[in-house]
Structures are given as structure tokens and as C-alpha cells.
Amino acid sequence: xxxxxxxxxxxxxxxxxxxxxxxxxxxxxxxxxxxxxxxxxxxxxxxxxxxxxxxxxxxxxxxxxxxxxxxxxxxxxxxxxxxxxxxxxxxxxxxxxxxxxxxxxxxxxxxxxxxxxxxxxxxxxxxxxxxxxxxxxxxxxxxxxxxxxxxxxxxxxxxxxxxxxxxxxxxxxxxxxxxxxxxxxxxxxxxxxxxxxxxxxxxxxxxxxxxxxxxxxxxxxxxxxxxxxxxxxxxxxxxxxxxxxxxxxxxxxxxxxxxxxxxxxxxxxxxxxxxxxxxxxxxxxxxxxxxxxxxxxxxxxxxxxxxxxxxxxxxxxxxxxxxxxxxxxxxxxxxxxxxxxxxxxxxxxxxxxxxxxxxxxxxxxxxxxxxxxxxxxxxxxxxxxxxxxxxxxxxxxxxxx
Numbered sequence: 001x002x003x004x005x006x007x008x009x010x011x012x013x014x015x016x017x018x019x020x021x022x023x024x025x026x027x028x029x030x031x032x033x034x035x036x037x038x039x040x041x042x043x044x045x046x047x048x049x050x051x052x053x054x055x056x057x058x059x060x061x062x063x064x065x066x067x068x069x070x071x072x073x074x075x076x077x078x079x080x081x082x083x084x085x086x087x088x089x090x091x092x093x094x095x096x097x098x099x100x101x102x103x104x105x106x107x108x109x110x111x112x113x114x115x116x117x118x119x120x121x122x123x124x125x126x127x128x129x130x131x132x133x134x135x136x137x138x139x140x141x142x143x144x145x146x147x148x149x150x151x152x153x154x155x156x157x158x159x160x161x162x163x164x165x166x167x168x169x170x171x172x173x174x175x176x177x178x179x180x181x182x183x184x185x186x187x188x189x190x191x192x193x194x195x196x197x198x199x200x201x202x203x204x205x206x207x208x209x210x211x212x213x214x215x216x217x218x219x220x221x222x223x224x225x226x227x228x229x230x231x232x233x234x235x236x237x238x239x240x241x242x243x244x245x246x247x248x249x250x251x252x253x254x255x256x257x258x259x260x261x262x263x264x265x266x267x268x269x270x271x272x273x274x275x276x277x278x279x280x281x282x283x284x285x286x287x288x289x290x291x292x293x294x295x296x297x298x299x300x301x302x303x304x305x306x307x308x309x310x311x312x313x314x315x316x317x318x319x320x321x322x323x324x325x326x327x328x329x330x331x332x333x334x335x336x337x338x339x340x341x342x343x344x345x346x347x348x349x350x351x352x353x354x355x356x357x358x359x360x361x362x363x364x365x366x367x368x369x370x371x372x373x374x375x376x377x378x379x380x381x382x383x384x385x386x387x388x389x390x391x392x393x394x395x396x397x398x399x400x401x
Contacts, residue, residue, distance in 0.1 A: 058106045058129065058212055060084050060238045065215030071226045072238065078227075081235045087244035088115040092122060094237045100124030101235040107131040110241035113138035119239070126203040127229050129212065130173060139203055142181045146174035146191035151210065153220040154193055158184035162228030163194060166221035173207030194225075204229055315369045319378055323364055326382045333393050353388050360385065 055062035060072045061084065072082050081098075085091035095101055103123035105116065113134045120126050128139065136143055149171045156163035163169075163184040171193030177183050183192030197203040206229070210216035217223050230236055309318040327345050331338060334348045342365050350360040363385055369375040 056108070056240065058209060059240060063214060065213060067214050068212045068238075070214045070217055071212055071223070071230065074223075074227060075231055075236060078231060079234065080231055083235070083237050085237055085239045086242040088112065088119065088239070088241070089244075091119055091237055091239040095119065095122035098235040098237070100233055101237050102127065102230060102233045104230060104236065104238045105129065105131075106238075106240045107135050108241055110243060110245045111135060112241075112245050115245070120201050120203065123201055123237070124233050126201055128203055128205045130207055130209050131205060136175075136205075139205070140181065140197045142177060142179040143195055143197060143205060144176045146176045146189075148172065149174050149187045149191070149193060149207075151208070154185045154187055156184050156221075157186050158182065160184050160196065162225060165228055166225035168220040169193065169222050169225045170208050170210040170216060170220060172210060175205060175207060310372070315372070315375045319369055319375060322379055322382055326386050327364055329386060330389050333389050349385065349389060352392055353385070 055064045055067055057066045059067045059069075060082065061067070061069060063069050076082055083094045085094055091103070095103060101124055103119060103126045105111070105119070105126065105128050107128065107130055111132070116135065116138055128135070131139065133145060136145060151170055151172045153168045154171045155168055156166060158164070160182060169185055171185050171187055174187055174191035174193055175183070175195050176190055177192060177195050180198050182196045182198070183194070184196075185193035187193065193207050195205050197205070206212075210219070211222045212226050217226060305321075306318070309315070323342075327342055328338070330349055331340050331345050334345070334352065336345060336348060343361065346361040346364045347357060349355075349364070350357040353360070363378065363381045367374075367378055369378050
């Protein structure tokens with residue numbers, strides 16, 4: 001027997017609740033944009049991380065703005081033999097091989113102040129760049145930290161020949177001095193940007209890294225000051241402390257205590273877990289619709305769906321389901337085509353019941369529930385409208401007059 005039932009009437013406009021596929025299509029752009037942004041952030045982070053790891057500040061071999069390759073190359077072109085050292089042992093060996101060499105010490109977290117005295121004893125002159133409090137105490141009790149100066153260019157204002165030739169230089173950190181210590185580039189209140197501690201091995205303390213950095217060495221008289229301080233002898237040892245200077249008797253790190261087989265084993269287990277996930281994942285294909293082995297009453301199905309809607313607050317989807325069913329049944333009662341527009345069904349229902357068209361259309365199409373109470377009220381209104389239609393039509397589907 002051929003099924004002559006027609007399709008349900010179309011609702012005016014799109015269904016209020018978007019489907020999962022519609023939501024996925026709308027979110028594709030934002031997903032792609034977010035993924036691209038994450039890739040850009042990761043790339044920038046990796047590039048910056050690799051740049052920082054490979055080029056520490058004042059690295060004499062680094063061409064980056066924070067490196068010091070420019071001043072080193074100029075010194076070499078003027079005949080100065082520049083040797084780089086990344087440990088106190090290497091620096092001491094280079095100083096012992098030379099005679100009256102200039103020692104440049106870049107103070108960082110790896111510098112051991114207790115080893116500095118042995119290096120100073122072997123050098124002809126020492127240039128100490130931006131030392132820490134501990135290093136200052138180890139060098140001289142007549143030099144104290146004076147705080148930051150803001151990185152402005154300051155006049156030399158002293159009789160030291162190198163400072164006079166430079167004229168002006170950038171001052172970042174300052175020092176207060178006592179005794180025979182000489183100061184240049186004053187910033188007021190007894191603070192100086194460059195100080196010199198006299199002795200068998202004179203030590204010049206420079207509080208500004210900008211004087212030696214590639215990116216700022218050309219500003220003011222930074223270049224003249226750097227070349228004047230570092231070019232006083234035919235040989236220069238540039239000492240940039242590193243992990244090699246960490247005390248050997250320091251407590252071992254977790255990495256040092258971890259056996260060598262642990263990391264490869266963890267990597268292997270992780271790879272096996274990922275492979276197992278892909279392997280087991282392939283066994284689950286698309287969902288298959290199968291008939292249930294028992295009969296489920298329509299009321300139970302309706303109640304279960306209603307509870308799902310309630311838990312997810314899917315009021316729009318619930319009211320869409322109610323309206324579609326109501327419009328379908330009203331259209332059948334009024335002998336309208338199943339393809340009739342919801343507006344046509346609303347007009348026919350309003351004409352039959354004598355109710356205002358706007359009220360009927362609001363019930364069937366326009367009203368949007370804002371809460372559970374509104375949803376219940378709209379459901380009651382749909383039921384009442386359908387009951388009125390049934391009352392005004394006879395069982396054969398024709399209208400009663």
C-alpha cells in the first residue's frame with residue numbers, strides 16, 4: 001500500500017535552534033584563526049627562546065643587539081688579540097699565557113666572586129661590567145651601589161683620559177665611592193656611572209651594558225669609551241661566566257640524579273601509548289542504528305527527551321519540536337496542505353477561532369521562551385489552541401458552522 005502522507009508544513013524562517021552541523025560550520029573560521037594564532041605564538045616563542053639561549057647578553061661572538069661582536073671586531077682590526085673564555089679556568093689560562101692582558105668580566109649569575117681575585121692577580125687591568133652586590137664587596141669596600149640612573153647620556157666630568165675622549169656616555173647603574181676611588185660620568189648626589197679602583201691591577205667598574213652592546217655602542221660616546229677601556233694592551237681576555245663555573249660540590253640536580261635509561265623509556269612508553277590509541281581508535285567506526293530488543297512506550301521516550309532538554313537548557317529546541325507537531329496536526333484538521341507555510345496555518349487558525357492573528361502567530365512562530373516557566377506557558381498555549389481547533393472541526397476534518 002502506498003503511503004500518501006505529505007511532508008510536514010514548513011516553518012516560516014529557519015528553526016530557532018541551530019543544529020550541530022550549523023554550529024560547526026559557524027565555528028570553523030574561529031577554530032582556524034585560533035589555531036593559526038597559537039602557531040604564530042609558538043613560533044615566536046621558539047625563535048626568541050633559541051635566540052636567547054644561543055646569544056647571552058654581551059656575548060663577544062654574537063651579532064645580536066645585546067651582543068658585543070662589534071667592539072671585539074674593531075679591537076681585532078686595531079691589532080688587539082682578543083680571546084674569549086666561558087669559564088674561570090679558561091680565563092686564568094689565557095691570562096697566564098699573556099703578559100699584562102686586559103681582563104673583561106661580564107658579571108652574571110654564574111660569576112663566582114671568590115675566583116675573581118685569582119683572575120685579577122694575573123691581569124694587567126680589569127674592566128668589570130655591571131657587577132652584582134657580592135662582586136662589589138669582593139672587589140673593594142670603597143665602592144657601593146648607587147642605584148639606577150635611567151639610561152641617559154651623561155658628561156664625563158673627570159680628568160681620566162679615556163672618559164675625556166668619550167665626552168658623553170650612557171649611564172644605567174651608578175656607584176658611590178670612598179677613599180682613593182675615582183669616579184666619572186656623575187649623575188648627582190655623589191653617584192658615578194664609571195669608577196676606577198686603584199691598585200697593582202686597576203679595576204674599572206662600568207655600570208652600563210649599553211656601552212658595549214651592538215645595538216647602542218654608536219650612541220653618544222659609548223664606542224670611544226669602550227675602545228678606550230678595552231684597548232689599553234695588546235691582548236684582551238673576554239670572560240663570560242657560564243655553567244662551567246658552578247661549584248662542583250653543589251647539590252646534584254634532578255637531571256643528574258636521574259638514570260640515563262629513564263628518559264628513553266618514558267619516550268618509548270609515550271610513543272607506544274599514542275600508537276595504541278590510534279590502533280584501538282580505528283576499531284570504532286560510525287554509529288549504527290539498530291532496533292531495540294524491547295518496546296519503549298512513546299510516553300517514556302517523550303519524558304526522557306524532555307529531561308535531556310531540561311538538563312541542557314535547550315528550550316528553543318524543545319519548543320521547536322512542540323510547534324512542528326502542533327502545526328502539522330492543525331494543518332491536517334483544517335484541510336491545508338502539509339507544505340503550507342506556518343504563517344498560512346496561523347492565519348487559518350486565527351480565522352477559525354476568532355483570535356487575533358498576532359497572538360496565534362506568536363504561539364506558533366514568534367514567541368521565544370526565556371525560562372522554564374515561559375516554556376510551560378507556551379506549551380499550554382499550543383495545547384489550548386490545538387484543542388480549540390479540534391472542538392471547532394468535526395471528526396471528518398471539515399469545519400463546523
